[in-house]
Amino acid sequence: MRKRKDRPKRRFRFSLPARPTAQVFRNGSAATVLTVLAVAAVVLVNLIGNALPASVSQFDLSETKLYTLGDVSLGILDELEQDVTIYYLAQTGSVDSNVTALLDQYAGHSSHIQWQQKDPALYPGFACQMGVEDATDGSLIVVSGDRTRLVDSSVLYSSEFDYDTYSYTTSFDAENQITSAVQYVTGGELPVVYQLTGHGEATLSDGVQQALGLQNMELQELNLLTSDIPEDADVLVIYAPSSDFAAEDVEALRSWLLDGGRMLVCTDPGVDTPNLDSLMEDWGLSLIDGLVIEGSSNYHLQGASYYLLPDQGSHAINDAVDDGLYVLAPEAQAIRVADELPEGVTVSELLTTSDSAYIKSEGYDMTTLNKEDGDETGSFVLAAAASRTVTDASDGEETDDTEETAADTSEAESRLVWLSCPMLLMTDDLDQITMGGNGQFALGCLTWLADQDTTALIAAKSLMLKGLSLSSGQVTFWAGVFMVAVPLVLLILGITVTLKRRRRR
Structure with missing residues (x-):
């Protein structure tokens, strides 16, 4: 039998990493400090943003300005001299974001208005304590002084039949109802x-x-x-x-x-x-x-x-x-x-x-x-x-003064x-x-x-979203942009990047 020749042993060389220099430590410390400062800045910006009123920190991008108060509401809020509290009766997890966003606008515009959420499950007798017995979930109770007005959840939204589309359209009517309630509780004799x-x-x-x-x-x-x-x-x-x-x-x-x-x-x-x-x-x-x-x-x-x-x-x-x-x-x-x-x-x-x-x-x-x-x-x-x-001038009284009378x-x-x-x-x-x-x-x-x-x-x-109507020419143009032009540009960019990487090798 043939004897196997012993294979030469391979030698492996190991080298210890170089000792970090002072420059490396300085760079690492600087990176750590910058990271901490960046995180602190983000936290600070968020805290400031949350502290700002909704009228400043939030932007209404809806087409109908769903979360923006109109001139009538703003005029009434600007003239407020009494404090108004709005209680939102809603269970946790069932809050209407449209309502809360609008309430934030009221509270953000006037320092005389504040609102609180009251969960009927946690406060079952709250509505009765406020003198409102028939309040339903999702309703609002507006209070100022000794006046109270219930804004029932059923009136926050309205539905009307659209004869153009032969369908019902839903609208958000909360601003109308809330502004009227604020005007009622802060007004004088009706x-x-x-x-x-x-x-x-x-x-x-x-x-x-x-x-x-x-x-x-x-x-x-x-x-x-x-x-x-x-x-x-x-x-x-x-x-x-x-x-x-x-x-x-x-x-x-x-x-x-x-x-x-x-x-x-x-x-x-x-x-x-x-x-x-x-x-x-x-x-x-x-x-x-x-x-x-x-x-x-x-x-x-x-x-x-x-x-x-x-x-x-x-x-x-x-x-x-x-x-x-x-x-x-x-x-x-x-x-x-x-x-x-x-x-x-x-x-x-x-x-x-x-x-x-x-x-x-x-x-x-x-x-x-x-x-x-x-x-x-x-x-x-x-x-x-x-x-x-x-x-x-029937309440006046005549006097002996020939030049003036005391008639009121x-x-x-x-x-x-x-x-x-x-x-x-x-x-x-x-x-x-x-x-x-x-x-x-x-x-x-x-x-x-x-x-x-x-x-x-x-x-x-x-609340209805309007469809985007395009002519046949517009449809052809945008189809060409997204189905031909954009993919072609991405393809050219991909080829260019690949070729550059190969040349570097």
């Missing part, structure tokens, strides 16, 4: 609005009544046949009576207005009310017989020349209507403003037609909508606001708004067309009469 009855008056729409509630105005009914005008009446509303007022009722209203009263009158073109019309003449206003037809297609709904889209004059009432929104006035009668107004009376034209409008004197008995010879043409007033300064005189301002179209206030139907314009106009009338500065009618913010 205005009282009385709607007159006993003459076949129509009922105010649900939309107007809800708007009054959000504006913290109390609505009651008043029959002049059985009661005098109450002392706490801030505004009287006459809405589309189907019969005329008695002379005694008109005289009571006249005396009340001369004493600084405020009144909203909305008459029906199909009903003759000569006694009520005589009250309007005290303010230099009268009706023109017939219905107004709009001759310009830019001032009426398509295909309905008697569904008017009038111009909005410069007035505090119209300031309540968001820019770009229309007010729709179907089947309206024209109001004539006297050339010479009674002493002390000023009149503002709220809604006016174009110069191409004309009047069909037959009213509802007209046989054609077309303009005919004899039809009065021009720009017509559909709604007017009037005011009159009245002086009350006080001035008050009577106000009157006359709408010649009862459908103006049918906001439940018309607001779907005008995107809320009619409701804002109606509330603007009532808040101006009640001498309130702001309206709390804030539009709900849609």
